[in-house]
Amino acid sequence: MRFTVNGSPRDVDPARSPTLLAALRDQLGITGPKLSCDHGECGACTVRLDGELVYACLSLTAACEGTQVQTVEGLANGNALHPLQESFITHDAAQCGFCTPGQLLAAATLLEQKPHPTDDEIRAAMSGNLCRCGTYPKIIAAIRAVADGAGGAP
Amino acid sequence: MSEKRKGKHTTKRGRFVQTVVEVEGRTETRVVELPAFEPPPWTAATPLTIVGTSPLRVDAAEKVTGRARYTADIVRPGMLHAVIVRAPLAKGTVTAMDLDAARAMPGVRAVMGTGDAPAATRLFRRDISYAGQPLAAVCAESLDAAECAARVLATSLRVDAAPHAVIVDDAIAPDAPLVRKDGNTTAPDVVERGDVARGLAAAEVTITREYRTPVALHSALEPHGAVCEWNGEHLTVWESTQGIFRVRSDVAKALTVPQAKVRVLKDYMGGGFGAKNGAGAHTYTAALFARQLGAPVRCINDRRAEQTDSGNRPATVQKVTIAARRDGTLTALVLDALIPLGISGWEGGPAQIFHELYACPNVRTTEICVYINASGMQAFRGPGYVEGAFALEGAMNALARALQIDPVALRLKNLATRDERANREFSGNRLDECYTEGMRRFGWTSTVHRPPPTVTRVKHGIGVAAQTWPTGGGPPSYADVRINSDGSVDVLAGTQDLGTGARTILAQIAAEALGARLDTVRAVIGDTERLPYTGNSWGSMTTPSVGPAVRMAAEEAKARLLEAAAQMLDAPVESLSTNDSQVLLDSVVALSFSDLCRKLGNVHIVGHGSRGPNPELAIVTVGAQFAEVEVDPETGVVRVLRVVAVHDAGRIINPALAESQLHGGIIQGIGYALFEERHIDRARGVTLNANLHDYKIPTMADVPAIDASFLDGADPAANHIGARGIAEPPIIPTAPAIAAAVADAIGVEVCEIPLTPWRVLTALAQ
Ligand code: FES
Ligand code: FES
Numbered sequence: 001m002r003f004t005v006n007g008s009p010r011d012v013d014p015a016r017s018p019t020l021l022a023a024l025r026d027q028l029g030i031t032g033p034k035l036s037c038d039h040g041e042c043g044a045c046t047v048r049l050d051g052e053l054v055y056a057c058l059s060l061t062a063a064c065e066g067t068q069v070q071t072v073e074g075l076a077n078g079n080a081l082h083p084l085q086e087s088f089i090t091h092d093a094a095q096c097g098f099c100t101p102g103q104l105l106a107a108a109t110l111l112e113q114k115p116h117p118t119d120d121e122i123r124a125a126m127s128g129n130l131c132r133c134g135t136y137p138k139i140i141a142a143i144r145a146v147a148d149g150a151g152g153a154p
Numbered sequence: 155m156s157e158k159r160k161g162k163h164t165t166k167r168g169r170f171v172q173t174v175v176e177v178e179g180r181t182e183t184r185v186v187e188l189p190a191f192e193p194p195p196w197t198a199a200t201p202l203t204i205v206g207t208s209p210l211r212v213d214a215a216e217k218v219t220g221r222a223r224y225t226a227d228i229v230r231p232g233m234l235h236a237v238i239v240r241a242p243l244a245k246g247t248v249t250a251m252d253l254d255a256a257r258a259m260p261g262v263r264a265v266m267g268t269g270d271a272p273a274a275t276r277l278f279r280r281d282i283s284y285a286g287q288p289l290a291a292v293c294a295e296s297l298d299a300a301e302c303a304a305r306v307l308a309t310s311l312r313v314d315a316a317p318h319a320v321i322v323d324d325a326i327a328p329d330a331p332l333v334r335k336d337g338n339t340t341a342p343d344v345v346e347r348g349d350v351a352r353g354l355a356a357a358e359v360t361i362t363r364e365y366r367t368p369v370a371l372h373s374a375l376e377p378h379g380a381v382c383e384w385n386g387e388h389l390t391v392w393e394s395t396q397g398i399f400r401v402r403s404d405v406a407k408a409l410t411v412p413q414a415k416v417r418v419l420k421d422y423m424g425g426g427f428g429a430k431n432g433a434g435a436h437t438y439t440a441a442l443f444a445r446q447l448g449a450p451v452r453c454i455n456d457r458r459a460e461q462t463d464s465g466n467r468p469a470t471v472q473k474v475t476i477a478a479r480r481d482g483t484l485t486a487l488v489l490d491a492l493i494p495l496g497i498s499g500w501e502g503g504p505a506q507i508f509h510e511l512y513a514c515p516n517v518r519t520t521e522i523c524v525y526i527n528a529s530g531m532q533a534f535r536g537p538g539y540v541e542g543a544f545a546l547e548g549a550m551n552a553l554a555r556a557l558q559i560d561p562v563a564l565r566l567k568n569l570a571t572r573d574e575r576a577n578r579e580f581s582g583n584r585l586d587e588c589y590t591e592g593m594r595r596f597g598w599t600s601t602v603h604r605p606p607p608t609v610t611r612v613k614h615g616i617g618v619a620a621q622t623w624p625t626g627g628g629p630p631s632y633a634d635v636r637i638n639s640d641g642s643v644d645v646l647a648g649t650q651d652l653g654t655g656a657r658t659i660l661a662q663i664a665a666e667a668l669g670a671r672l673d674t675v676r677a678v679i680g681d682t683e684r685l686p687y688t689g690n691s692w693g694s695m696t697t698p699s700v701g702p703a704v705r706m707a708a709e710e711a712k713a714r715l716l717e718a719a720a721q722m723l724d725a726p727v728e729s730l731s732t733n734d735s736q737v738l739l740d741s742v743v744a745l746s747f748s749d750l751c752r753k754l755g756n757v758h759i760v761g762h763g764s765r766g767p768n769p770e771l772a773i774v775t776v777g778a779q780f781a782e783v784e785v786d787p788e789t790g791v792v793r794v795l796r797v798v799a800v801h802d803a804g805r806i807i808n809p810a811l812a813e814s815q816l817h818g819g820i821i822q823g824i825g826y827a828l829f830e831e832r833h834i835d836r837a838r839g840v841t842l843n844a845n846l847h848d849y850k851i852p853t854m855a856d857v858p859a860i861d862a863s864f865l866d867g868a869d870p871a872a873n874h875i876g877a878r879g880i881a882e883p884p885i886i887p888t889a890p891a892i893a894a895a896v897a898d899a900i901g902v903e904v905c906e907i908p909l910t911p912w913r914v915l916t917a918l919a920q
Binding site: 016017018022025026029030031032033034035036037038039041042044071072073075076081085088089090092094095096097098099100101104122123124126127128129130131132133134135136137138139140 | 210211213214215216217218219220222223224226227229296297298372373374375376377422423424425427454456457652653654655810811813814815817818819820821822845846847851852853854855856857860
């Protein structure tokens with residue numbers, strides 16, 4: 001079965017990995033999306049499927065044929081980091097970093113759909129991505145800075 | 155006592171002395187090596203240019219690009235996958251299990267059941283004493299195959315069920331089933347100072363309350379896990395852990411292999427919060443299968459296992475009596491606490507903060523630990539103090555209301571000016587300033603003098619609570635600083651970064667001491683084979699324990715570098731100094747580190763550092779938090795609107811990272827106050843909410859405006875970098891501050907957390 005991952009065509013065997021998360025991690029070695037709850041409860045596995053946010057642990061590999069999948073590894077443009085990645089760095093928006101790949105994809109999707117969200121809109125849109133380290137205030141600040149055109153500046 | 159050889163080229167080793175070390179609130183006496191020299195302390199007046207600033211987290215780019223490798227991301231050639239089969243009920247005996255059926259499943263390579271693991275691992279026993287206990291394990295070519303076989307094994311399991319006790323009331327009932335052979339309770343641990351009876355008699359006001367706190371689950375997003383690989387007799391363990399050396403000694407002991415043949419590696423980890431302090435069932439399972447099969451094996455907890463059997467903060471029932479004169483002066487504090495630990499655990503009880511936070515001549519605490527048929531506790535951020543603070547600070551706020559005294563004024567009146575528990579002075583304690591600065595930032599107006607709230611549906615309230623926590627750290631901790639032939643610097647210390655920022659702050663300390671540019675310094679951590687020993691990253695200890703060792707190693711490396719420079723420049727070493735990776739001669743740049751080191755070629759400049767003993771002082775981090783909430787009396791829903799936190803932790807190495815730690819503690823405290831509670835079904839003995847949907851941790855939408863800060867300054871009496879720990883303190887006062895704000899809002903105290911809508915409505919109905 002073929003689909004596109006971060007711009008490159010890739011082949012996986014859906015029988016070996018029923019979920020998209022397992023296919024990415026185990027067959028393609030793409031480990032940015034993390035396995036944490038495996039039940040769509042935490043957002044650590046968040047990826048984009050044809051531009052839409054999905055929990056990869058709940059997405060069936062077989063249903064992804066022909067789709068475009070984006071993971072955190074595909075967020076940067078070559079060596080140039082995405083503005084949100086820059087902003088997460090400058091705002092210290094990752095402590096342990098385990099939730100960070102999912103947070104970044106959720107944030108990128110939010111800003112594409114709503115370039116100037118209010119803080120409450122950020123909170124609502126990001127509430128499907130848990131962070132046990134409690135980086136939320138800094139994630140909000142990092143998203144705010146990009147939305148306000150301040151780029152990565154703290 | 156051991157005298158080291160003193161030759162011409164002294165190895166600069168010290169003698170051995172006894173010192174007192176505090177770990178997670180417990181005190182231990184240890185014999186430690188006294189460093190041959192300790193640099194003069196960095197005081198508040200010492201001009202520092204790298205320490206005290208906020209350079210970006212050195213590994214942030216790895217984390218935002220997905221390059222950071224966590225234990226579950228480790229893939230080894232030919233790696234197999236192990237899954238543990240766990241007990242479906244709380245007490246009983248395994249009578250049958252069809253291991254052969256599992257062995258016959260596709261892809262399965264090995265199965266272990268009752269009696270197949272060395273006794274020291276405590277794995278796969280016939281007797282079940284809690285639901286979730288490991289009973290067997292399967293190893294297969296893929297995780298899916300292992301999970302399928304594990305289900306077959308679980309289905310074949312036959313168990314004779316026995317009566318259990320999973321809540322404290324059942325375990326202490328007269329006809330309670332025996333949870334452990336030696337009984338269901340520990341002997342009461344009574345600690346008393348002064349004369350409580352006289353203190354109670356002298357009181358003009360006495361308040362008695364019963365507080366209850368829940369079992370809280372660490373819920374790190376990265377579950378416990380290990381990858382194990384044998385190469386002949388050598389075992390390599392990749393483990394998500396707060397203590398690589400502890401994992402090494404655990405594994406070496408359980409599998410009877412010498413520590414020299416076990417290497418533990420930890421690069422990135424997805425949080426620990428106290429639950430990842432040693433080897434666990436997953437580690438032993440992976441190591442045993444890997445040895446048996448001659449292939450690498452990965453074993454990672456799934457979320458259910460993680461929420462069931464990887465540790466927890468135990469519940470408490472705390473009866474508190476607080477007695478005072480009418481002017482607010484405390485005359486007695488009494489605590490009677492029951493702590494259901496689970497099937498095992500150590501004394502991390504709520505009592506200690508009762509002896510430490512306030513000046514009070516008469517204090518008595520009694521703690522009884524209760525064993526129940528549930529997974530054992532593990533340290534969880536501020537163990538004991540979090541639970542104790544909820545009761546102590548709740549009672550203080552109740553006293554303030556009863557006396558019509560402002561709760562901050564009441565606290566200032568009873569401020570501890572020395573450590574009355576251990577009868578010693580503080581190295582530094584500016585809790586009074588934390589209150590005043592917090593009041594200023596919060597705009598605190600006394601709750602008691604406010605006009606009665608107008609009749610709106612949603613009610614607002616404000617509250618305050620304080621914290622203390624022992625954060626001195628201590629020996630043993632070692633570090634090496636190595637200057638490479640291009641002038642770049644490696645800091646070598648066998649510590650771990652849980653997401654705290656240890657990698658960054660150790661590099662800052664070394665760069666500061668060495669006079670090197672921060673971007674030339676790299677901290678290498680997380681490898682027992684190649685790095686000097688440091689202790690676990692627990693008890694807020696890493697900065698005050700490893701930090702001084704790193705500074706000392708850097709100072710020694712700098713001394714050697716300058717000796718070499720003195721030769722090269724033909725100048726007295728006293729006239730040389732360093733700054734910005736350059737050697738200065740009489741304050742003028744003479745030579746860069748890189749030129750100097752290039753000329754030295756492969757002459758190795760290495761400094762060795764160790765953490766010296768602690769002074770005879772109480773070393774604590776203190777702080778005050780203020781919360782504002784909104785309560786809807788019709789739905790019982792509590793929303794936290796803002797939290798202001800001010801803490802005194804001595805010198806802050808990196809304010810931005812320290813602020814992140816405060817946020818994390820406060821947000822976990824909000825979860826503890828409002829949502830987090832493990833539910834065990836009393837009849838069946840199994841956890842009902844062993845997932846992240848029904849066990850609720852705060853989401854971004856639950857998080858209020860947080861203003862978290864530290865007092866400026868340094869604590870040179872604590873250690874020579876002047877820093878104390880900060881990881882645990884911020885979670886301690888959050889829940890009692892929120893509970894006080896809720897009481898202020900609705901006029902009724904709710905003495906049990908979490909403050910769920912149901913509990914709030916029940917309180918309002920009374
Ligand atoms: S792992 Fe997919 S949502 Fe948690
Ligand atoms: S940074 Fe650790 S879970 Fe979010």
